[in-house]
Amino acid sequence: MGRRPLIAGNWKMHMTPTETEAFCSAFASSVAGAQAGSNTEILLIPPFPSLDRARGALAGSDVKLGAQDVHPEPSGAFTGAVSGSMLSDVGCAYVLVGHSERRHVFGDDDAMVNRKLHAALGAGLLPILCVGEVLDDRKAGSTDDVISTQLDRGLADIGPEALEQITIAYEPVWAIGTGETATPEQAQETIAVIRSWVAEHFGDALASSVRILYGGSVKPANARELLAQPDIDGALVGGASLNAETFAQIVAAAD
Numbered sequence: 001m002g003r004r005p006l007i008a009g010n011w012k013m014h015m016t017p018t019e020t021e022a023f024c025s026a027f028a029s030s031v032a033g034a035q036a037g038s039n040t041e042i043l044l045i046p047p048f049p050s051l052d053r054a055r056g057a058l059a060g061s062d063v064k065l066g067a068q069d070v071h072p073e074p075s076g077a078f079t080g081a082v083s084g085s086m087l088s089d090v091g092c093a094y095v096l097v098g099h100s101e102r103r104h105v106f107g108d109d110d111a112m113v114n115r116k117l118h119a120a121l122g123a124g125l126l127p128i129l130c131v132g133e134v135l136d137d138r139k140a141g142s143t144d145d146v147i148s149t150q151l152d153r154g155l156a157d158i159g160p161e162a163l164e165q166i167t168i169a170y171e172p173v174w175a176i177g178t179g180e181t182a183t184p185e186q187a188q189e190t191i192a193v194i195r196s197w198v199a200e201h202f203g204d205a206l207a208s209s210v211r212i213l214y215g216g217s218v219k220p221a222n223a224r225e226l227l228a229q230p231d232i233d234g235a236l237v238g239g240a241s242l243n244a245e246t247f248a249q250i251v252a253a254a255d
């Protein structure tokens with residue numbers, strides 16, 4: 001079964017609701033024509049306050065909406081936090097879990113990532129589980145071990161049916177927001193390791209159907225080569241998704 005490519009734009013803490021509305025209106029109409037007959041799924045991941053305006057501006061288009069994080073509990077006294085049901089209600093289909101900035105800036109460990117993953121699934125959201133090594137891990141030759149541990153712990157108590165709802169994103173931390181991209185060979189090699197991990201834990205059928213993205217300084221100039229790798233099913237794009245034209249070029253590279 002073919003895996004449907006996914007190009008996702010993570011806006012991080014950029015784009016006010018007003019800016020979001022302008023971007024989404026222009027982007028939805030520009031990709032609408034270009035997307036005719038395309039199999040690529042497109043996802044925008046704005047900050048929380050911009051989600052509702054994005055939903056309005058994207059209505060009637062095939063562009064999906066996602067959130068950058070979710071709290072592990074369904075409701076309660078968690079000032080500043082946002083639950084899965086709130087995200088579903090505002091129109092999110094997807095949510096990022098374990099993005100490297102959540103792990104390294106906000107201190108989400110693998111146990112927290114796993115709780116968030118379960119919360120997202122419980123709310124009917126499609127999680128994008130992000131994993132990736134820091135530069136010291138890569139230099140020490142421990143990338144595969146680090147990624148396997150993140151998968152062991154992040155996907156704890158996830159059954160095969162739940163895994164079908166999950167997309168995995170390989171994002172080497174040293175390549176995020178740095179302008180330094182993993183070479184297509186490096187990205188392919190580690191994503192193949194992730195697919196083997198899935199085969200070992202869930203069997204060959206799920207390993208061949210699970211969607212695995214690459215993220216880390218993806219731009220129009222490198223997207224085509226990265227996306228041409230056999231195990232890379234799409235891209236999680238940060239900086240280059242903030243410009244409608246460059247993001248549309250990356251979407252076009254997936255086709």
Ligand code: PEP
Nearest residue numbers: 176177215216217238239
């Ligand atoms: C990201 O935010 O997931 C990301 C990959 O950022 P950038 O494309 O800017 O490296």
